[in-house]
Amino acid sequence: MSKIDKKLDKFIEEKIEKVLLEDIMSSRFGRYSKYIIQDRALPDARDGLKPVQRRILYAMGQMGLAFNKSYKKSARIAGEVMGKYHPHGDSSIYEAMVRMSQDFKMRVPLVDMHGNNGSIDGDSAAAMRYTEARLSKEAEFLLKDIDKRTVNFVPNFDDEEQEPTVLPARFPNLLVNGAMGISAGYATKIPPHNLNEVIDATIALIDNPNITNDEILKYIKGPDFPTGGIVQGKAGIKEALTTGSGKIIIRAKMNVEEMSKSQDRIVITEIPYEVNKADLVRQIDNLRINNNIEDILEIRDETDQEGLRIAIDLKKGADAQFIQNYLLKSSDLQVNYNYNMVAILKHRPVLSGAFELLKVYLEHQKEVVTNRSNYELERATKRNHIVDGLIQMTSVVSEVIEEIRKSKNKADSKENIQKRFGFSELQAEAIVMLQLYRLSTTDIQALLDEKDTLYKEITRLEQILSNERILLKTIKSELQEVQTLLPSPRRTELEAEIETIKIDEKDLISDEQTYVAITKDGYVKRASLRSVVASKEVGLKENDAMLYEEELNTLDTLLLFTNLGQYIYLPVYKIEEQKWRDLGVYINNIVPTSKGETIIRVLKVSDFSIDQKILLTTKQGQMKQVNLADFEVSRYNRPLRAMKLSKDDELVSVDYNQLDNIVAISKHGYVLRFDTEELPVYGLTAGGVKSMALAEGDEVAVAFYAKESDDFYFLTSRGHIIKDTVLELPKYARNRRGIILVDRIKTSPHFIISASRVSKTQIKEDVKVRILSTKEALITTVSDLKYVANKYGKKMVEDGYYLEIYPAETEEKDTPVQPKKEVKKDDTLQAKVIEETIQTKQNQKLRLSRLDLFDEE
Template identity: 40%
Template sequence: MIEDNKNHKDNEEIKEIDSSLNTEDDKSDDSDKIYEVKPTILETVTDNIVPIKIEDEMKVSFLDYSMSVIVSRALPDVRDGLKPVHRRILYTMSELGITSGTSYKKSARIVGDVLGKYHPHGDASVYDSMVRMAQPFSLRYPLIDGHGNFGSIDGDEAAAMRYTEARLSKISNKMIEGIKKNTVNFRPNYDASEMEPEILPARFPNLLVSGVSGIAVGMTTKIPPHNLGEIIETFITFARNPNIDINELIETLPGPDFPTGAIISGKKGINQAYLTGKGTFWIRSKAKIEHLNSGRSRIIFYEIPYEVKKPSIIEKVAFLVKNKKILGIKDIRDESTRHGIRVVFDIKKGFNPEVILNKLYHSTDLQISYSINMLALVKGVPKLMNLKEILTHYLEHQKEINLRALNFDLEKASERLNILSGLKIAIENIDNVITIIKSSSSDQIAQERLAQTYDLNPVQTKAIIDMRLGRLTSLAIEKLISDIESLKIEIDEIKSIIESPEKLIELIITQHKATAEQFSDPRRSEIIAEIIRLNEEDFIPNEKIIISLTQNNYVKRLNLEEYRLQNRGGFGASVSNLYKDDELKSVCITNTHSDLLIISSSAKIFKLRAHQIPDSSKQGKGLPFLNLVQVQKDENISALIPWNQQYNDHWLITVSAFGYIKKTELSEFSYIPKNGKIALKLVEGDYLKSAFIVPASSEINIILASSQGLVNRWPIKLLRNTGRASIGVKGIALEEGHEIVGACYTFGNDFVFNLSKHGYGKKTPVEEYRLTGRATKGLKGLDDEKAGDLIFVGTIGPDQEAIIITKRGFAIRIDLDSVPIISRRTKGVKLIKLKGEDEISFVTLIKKETN
């Protein structure tokens, strides 16, 4: 405002000069007059501006800012393991007398003193730092004893500083112990009104015990917390032998120890960090699996990784379950209390909890990697250090503060001895001393006469003048003599330690042993050599299974042993509890470790590991296929095909209901995205009826069967390879109203196995179906109205069995050696009895198992 007024005044002066130049008198005869124009403020300032390149100024300013962040904010000192803000908080609380043995004080009072005296930054940064030092889940050994809401492991924020209270914890006494004995250097604060310590004495290796993380400019530090007892043991080993090989030193330290416990894995990475300053390891949540009487199970997590927020884990798992990335979790509950963590995942029946646990570890923060970067300040300079270097600097720090404390004690003891020695002389000559004092006109004259008479120094004479008469009792005299002898012994001991490096080391070791005895506790984090990264199949036995599919696309798997061998002609056994208006559609036999090719009615192909279909029981209804693969709601599953890597050089044969057939190399389906891949093109109204894999051989014959009971057989060489997006060619001629009911292949010496929808079956030599051309009607394979329409055709060899399923969920497993060999025009024999309106739905063929 003042500057604006001044500018205004200058402008007025200029206007006056300008106006004077324009007067009439001036025009007439003042042309030679010289007028002086005062410079403006802007012109004056401009004269003092020094041009500088902006890039040069940015370099200097950014470097200053970087060093300020590195030295004064983000990185800890290697000696006390503290950043400046933490050091100032602890020192302020010590100066205020808020130690472990006193009452709590308001956090706002502490923060205010820190800000006003030492740390001219925001109050939030100070309070946040103070809160973290009070959290038992952040620091292995909290340096502040908080009273009130100081946050939680769930990520809840602490209450405002006006509500909470704090005091130093007991272990913090070790951080400031001896600070009054001139053990550390002090420097002026930001305005030179106070003195603050450059470092704290720190009587234990706080950098390793508490750990630290910080992001500076162009560098970061991340040091995990450790167990106090283990660190002190390692330090003592090093102190006794500073030349110890670093590999031997590393062997004495098991590894980090986190306040939240959990499992640490990766000893190799931990040792690498101790050796070089950098390394990575894994932290895994602790969990247990409970199996319930209902057949269900639950996974319970009771320890989680360090600095991971519990709600974020639960949210992530809920997201994965909702998006079907993880299947089988029925419910998630957080049952944690103030006594510990308990997060429960209820597992659906039929799902393997170990598989789900493995997925949770690999998909969420229930297992994280931790990267160590042991960077700290050494004499104000950031340095990456290994374990031995950190302990070296810490030991030098302990030597220095102990020597300074010993010298301080020596000075005080010497001063005390000097005074007591003078008092002893006075007492021994008390009568003459009293005479000298009484005859002196002043204290000054009395001190001078005493000094001359008994060769005393001013300190001693002053003490004699100030001595009370009570010191002349015999008891006081004895105590005086005893104190002098004790001081002499103390001084000799102090001098011997100062003069002997070995005794100094033993003193440091004794101090640290006492600290360990007082504060060490059992390890919380369990350390294992390595986490074996298991796949799902490592938890699942490789066994034969049968997968069943219903008309409404419900799928389930059972162990093949659930389908027991029976004599032909029986009713079979119930193998599925179907929903209303649903019926069994097909079954597939495979292994739990095999892939399953799934082809929808719209000719899209998907791939799924067989064990991903939940295990079930005979009475289980199954799971919607929509939960496993990304089929559309209006699509049906048309084919389930077992697939192994050994099939890579095979062909995929697809047959549509209208009789179109196509041969495609399986290599075209080596990669199938989650949303599927087109397997063939369909004409309007057509849909996929059958699909199977055949060896890449020209000796194969294709067999197709229609609902009329007609069967044709023709060489596969009549069918050329086509791409995925083609329709294919006609494989069989169909009359109106009829469609394909079965397709298979043969090498020529097999039997053709037919089954009708009323349960009649037979075996016929394949030669009875003579070779024809492609797209012919074929020959009669079933000629009896009582048998019903042909429902299945397949080729079989010796030692084979068939599993026949009905629409109502009954199944029978029979030995095909019991089925007679008869001509193709007969109806066959009854293989299964059907109840009511039940019909045959599907048949699958398997090789006999040999013991």
């Protein structure tokens, strides 16, 4: 056993190599990456083809499938490619062949296919056993002269065949047809360009090797997609063609047809490159079905053999231009295209601009034409030598025939005439193989003419090989020949600037009246006026009540203020329409709200541009004014900050419609009136300034704008409504405690919960009043709030939660608000706080009531 062990150990030492796993992985992946970069996914800059495409075209050329020959089954072609050159799946070969035949993918199709080769709707091609193919006329220009040793050949995978490393490529195929591919660490995305423009740029480079990128851009104006369309962004095109990387916009080509005097139809005739037409039609139809855009009546795909056509019928009176803009913004009628011009240059992937790619192509053409000229010169020289021999032979034809007749066989004949007449082996071979009828006078003249032609050909080829100017001239003439034989008018329109499309969603909404309700528990619903009239009762959860209920326009916006100092921007048209008896949608399902966040006030805004202020107040007495315009936003998928709050503080009151005075009332019954101009206007992210000095345990309950001529009602925790007059309140400076409104009872005191001003106009109109308890809502009028002489007012509900008195319908005659002077924050902080209490000689503290109309310090 020991001998066997020793032999085994020796075998392991000799045959098995110990290498770290990371080294093996690194080495193997590096080799794999190099393979897929160079030999699979990225095109060669010289002929613009990936290996599989090159092998397909070469195999078809070898099979004799010229553009003017008959078609052959695609399965046979795929089998030929797979068996000889490309040892991969037949499906990958067939898919590559199909793509090269699709005129909506390739600017210049390289394969001419019979049968179903797929469609712009994303339909796959028929199986390879059903379709037939041959080379297109353009592909033959890529293969032309490949049999004249113009390019290098290498052994195939089994060393039984030879395949080209690159095609001769008579035109710059990479820029003309573009490319797309993803490999390890690299990707390429090159759009197709116009054949004539690319050839013009190449000729310009031949004429001026020091041509600048700006001059090249005069010839290559931009991409030219097979599907047409409109390309915007001259700056992006310039950057891409200069650096290899840039961004453009592709949009569909549309026009408007008149169906009747008031009804239009949008017709799409060209769509962006690589956009699936069926998906696009479905996408636009979904916008119609989901009511994203209500003015589309019907969409139809009317594409036929005459060309692409998508018809969009609009409703009467619809704005066709606006709908076009909306569709461009919301669908694939407009897409971004990002250049990433990576190609294999000198066996390495390189990000290149148009100048570098054309330069590489030109160097390739120099090599191709040089190789072809060497090949043709060799053949012409050889033929010239033979013709010389034949002409020489005509002067001694009898002797030559006699010498051949005396010879034993062909080899002997050759040897004899070589010795006697001094012919070379090539000449002797040609002489012995010559047919006797060729010895006529006519054929001798033909030989003399051929010699003259060969002399000119040899001279031309020698000049090409010895003079680079003539070499470049030859390349130029061949490119011009391609231009003549392959006309290619531009399909894609170019526009210099990228047009920014701004869509106001309100333009999509029908202007109509609707009913909106919001409950104190946070349920929101919108219902048609018909549904409200038809419903006997409103849908509510148990112990819930309506906080807001009003007829609105669909174009109005609601601002929902929450106790956490935030507001929810909610356009009316965004609220889901339901039946009036339904519960509605919980606010957290519309925008995400925090735990414990409740709605305290709802404001309707029809126009944010008016000069209006909103008053925000917290329970700790912080207060500020904010311009209404600051609340307008374009993105509103979450609650937005209305006021910065300190720890344990909450927003308790929101008012609008700025007036001369601000009245603040605390929970314990203190009221403070001061001039509105004393309160600064801040932005949404700021906190406020101190508005009211509070005793320990007290907090602000409500604050509102008011005129001196106004009355105001306030709601207590016990459900009582108490009336008072603004004029009877003494006016103090901001940051004072104020005077007491309601005497407190030791047991079950009346705490202030909510309040609202009442103008003379509101009293005259007897406007509606909404009073909420924690479990129900009471809808009444101002006249019903009158009460007998009772300092605690009139009991209206079980317990107080919220009070709102609706505004008057007719315009109130407001006293103009005086211009506001700027209040410095430092001055505010240093404001003197005067306690509204007095102390007697017996050291008793007395509290001032609202009847004490003077301030004792």
